[in-house]
Amino acid sequence: MAIRTPVVSFFVGLLAAPLLAFGAEPASVGFDEAVKPVLAKSCMACHNARMTAGGLNVASLSDASSIAGHRDEWEKILLKIRTGEMPPKGIPRPDGHQIEALTKFVESEFERADSLIPPDPGRVTARRLNRVEYRNTIRDLLDVDFRADKDFPADDSGYGFDNIGDVLTISPVLMDRYLDAAETIASRALGANALPKKPVEAQYQSKDKTLRRPNASTVEATHRIGWDGEYIVRIGLPGERAVDAAPVTLGFWMDGKLIHSQQVETKPSKLVYFNPYSEEEFRLVLPEGDHVFRAGFIGDEFVKTLSKEELYKDKTNKYLNMIAFVGPFPAKVEKASRKRILVCDPASDTACVDKIVGTLARRAYRRPVTTTEISKLSGFVKLAQDEGQSVEQGLQLAIRAMLVSPHFLFRIERDPDAKDPSNIHQISQVELASRLSYFLWSSMPDDVLLGLAENRKLREPGALEAQVKRMLEDPRSEALAENFAGQWLEVRNLDSVKPDPQKFPDWGPELRDAMKTETRMFFESLLRENRPLSEFLDSNYTYLNELLAKHYGIPGVEGPDFRRVELATGQRGGILSHASVLTVSSYPTRTSPVIRGKYVLENILGAPPPAPPPDVPALDEESVGNAGSLRQQLEKHRSNATCASCHARMDVLGFGLENYDAIGRWRTQDGKFEVDAAGTLPNGKSFTTPAELRTLLKDDLDEFARCLTEKMLTYSLGRGIERYDRRTLKEINRRVAASGYRFQPLVLEVVNSLPFQSRRGEDVEKEIAQ
């Protein structure tokens, strides 16, 4: 039904014009100097007409024009030479300068060739909602909090992100879960099924091992809340502390979020008990589903004064040993979801049923719906009524159908001709609205955005920019920090890392969550306040609460709330000094300069090191023992030439972060060895402290900006970066540079870019050939 605009778009023109002016300069050194001698000396012996080892004959690659003509071969050659896989042992190896000259020449030829062909927006495969998107979409569609991450199998990821269309597959197991989830969600949204008549109690106790104990002041249990409703939560607190012990703050968290806190007395009650024991209880409205509940004393200093034996003795400590839930009791207020769905009284007439169903379907499918679609969905209401059920139960059935429909589960974009790769066209405004909302919110478009798109006003001058700004200010843009930054910076892995509790007794869920919060809030401040990208690399502020400030040794921060803190010393600044990043790039027992160096190369500099060549074992970091410091051992290994080429850069970057231990604390000693955080990069620049390393990284801001652009474009499109995207990347980068490297222009340029705005038909032949 949508009417499409003509093929040639404003955006294509916008991008193509400056690119031509910006095209590659001809290389100063020619093919005969830079390439030919290397081919002759190092390749010809095997890759000739007679042997054609690996199916390659370099004799046919005799001049510069062969580079564009045999692109695939050349890409492979470059890769093999750069990674050192080729030439093999025993064949003369080109030196570093030769490799660089050859690479530079070939790449400039690639660029020249690229500038001659029309821009290609590529094509994004239909994307299934991933678990996060599903959960957020249900939240925004129906006001129901459904824990898809608990209920659905994990999504596969590609290019470091879990929203890549090509790898988001559907299995029968997942389909089964979708059907069940739809039923649960629909009944929670309308609540047409009754609560159980009698509330029940579930108890988790440490003595029968149903309660986990992440540290001495915290207990944790995973509990399934059976129905949305109100519950009494009861905490068991055996023991007592010294007569002069201070009261503590008892906190209660659900899925990492503090949802209740209150003061608790810890000194002896003077009542006569054989076993001192008290309980605290409070009422909370809790959402259905699996949740991790945690109860604990916030900032409990007292336990640090106790020996291991004293921790769980009733006479020496007050601690936690039980969490109980009693419920559900009907919540006093009407569910927000009911208000949202029941826009009229469905019992009144069928027109209202159609209206309710139509309103929901438009939002669920994120596009206008036809009357046929509405009447089919309303048919489910009738079906239920024919079965003797209520109209609301019928609406539940219609919602179930919507939630398993491919229109809901997939984001599918249509083409005028899906099989013509030369058919480049702008995506429809409604499709654009979904691209925007899933990029910035990991969720469906809201009514404002969808309304603009339906009225074809989204591409009016200034409209997109205004929407991007509005959406970034909306709290839902937290999703960008959570999902984009969480995966880009690998902070999500904090959930799976397990630092050794012997070596790092401070580690616990509270500290872990504090680490996550710091990075998330820092990212959000850069984004929302449109701050310079350089602050990622070095900044004079961060976000801390008391726990994390103590971890960092920063005084004067009190209480569990996070706030912006100015950094007074050079110890911290920028994400590479965040405990989150430093922890996910360490082993459970100690730091690894190699992993950290690789992390910086991959996520900050956009220069992932090639995998080690086959048959070269991973660098032996694990034999670090008593013979010398970790650094000495690593340096010894770099005397191996094969390893040295990559590790020379990788390890040095990691050494620069050695002042932080495996959970990100500042240190000057590593065991019995003094920390040496100095290093010299292959480009000759050197540093002696993490602060100096940060300054060096900041000096080459463009390198970081390019890395971030590539990651963000990948995430926004849900596909990998292809050869033809390079000019888009360059162009975005040029504009971001012109803006003074600020954050919002980057987001806006990604949104305005050709691949985000347009798509083309599929290259069917290529698809079949694969």
Added chain:
Amino acid sequence: MMITRKTLPRRAMLRGIGAAVALPFLDAMSPALASSKIPGKAPVRMAFVYVPNGIDMKNWTPAEEGPLGELPRIMKPLEPFKKDITVLSNLTHNNGRALLDGAGDHARCCGAYLTGIQPQKSAVDIKLGRSFDQIVADKIGSQTRFPSLEIGIEDARQAGNCDSGYSCAYTNSMSWRSESQPLPPVLDPRAMFERLFGKRQPLSPEAKQREGRYRRSILDFVTEDTHRLQSDLGPTDRRKLDEYLSSIREIERQLERAENDNARLEPALDKPYGIPADFAEHFRLMTDMMTVAFQADQTRIMTFLVTREGSSRSYREIGIPDGHHPLTHHRNDPAMIEKVVQINTYHVQQFAKWLEKLKSIPEGDSNLLDNSMIVYGAGLSDGNRHTHEDLPTLIAGRGGNYLKPGRRIVYRKETPMSNLFLTMMDRMGVPAEHFGDSTGRIDGLDLA
């Protein structure tokens, strides 16, 4: 004394809200299963239990060929089952090797394990092949409620890249329904329980029938929508929707079977509650349900990806704080090898407990273990050097009256692992000419 305000027995309360702590349930199960006893000859089941990062071969391989004598350290927990296992040596997965594709042995060995095919090196353009279990499931799966079940323990939440340019799909799943459709394992015991026994409290027969009609009309509705939607899509998008449709068809088939199956499984057990933190407990819960699934003939084929290939899980349960994967790159440091051996042994211990359970369940004149072929093994032998030859492999059970266990069989070096699968296909009643990189069948497995 301690004052508690409990007024109801705890278990009853828990059951009241449909959630319960993990409790041993197998004994309680038996009466409930009486109705689903299989008439006639017991079917043959097969399962694959996969452990990552190789196994320390010095402590795995029995010294002698032929009858099993003293079992080496890692296999020690299997001592009571010495007469039930067959140890196979020298089986190799050539397609796990680099073969010019460079690094990425972990992704490759797991991808190749049940497919015999080398995975395509790509982060997103995943391409492998149908796995052995799925080929068999296609032929015999229609006889049971689930053609196959895929189970695992380790959550795949891992941001960043997986292994050297390979998609995480290759290590997150070991079963592949098609060359581009991995089947992710179910990790949560509760999810597994709901899959086997249904999600809700038992419904009245009328409500159950009505729910069946509802589901059917929903499935009809979305199938019709999808067909209309598909007509003008490009091939890749169409393939995505094909996956969707084939999953819908699978659900329809399950629905049909459930409706025709009057002896439906009614669990006399509490629903397991979430994912236990303790490895052994998690392993036990999953294998308990796998036992039920075999026993009640809900499926005859299962794959169990114990932890992901390349897993860096630490094993605090046995006092090992280091990650498994970094430990396996031990460079012959005895202290590290010791920890690897402990992890390997710990895995086998859990496996042995499962075998004990299978063996305790009588079936006709024999028992459930006798009627199964449970392959236990890894996709690498030496995790330190990433070797793909002489993969640690054993089969537990007799596959009906087929295998003659209690021995170690040494094959010619470089015998393809695919040859074992090809041979097993005969036993599963799905003979084929060829599988993966097979070169023929292997000898010595049958009674003859």
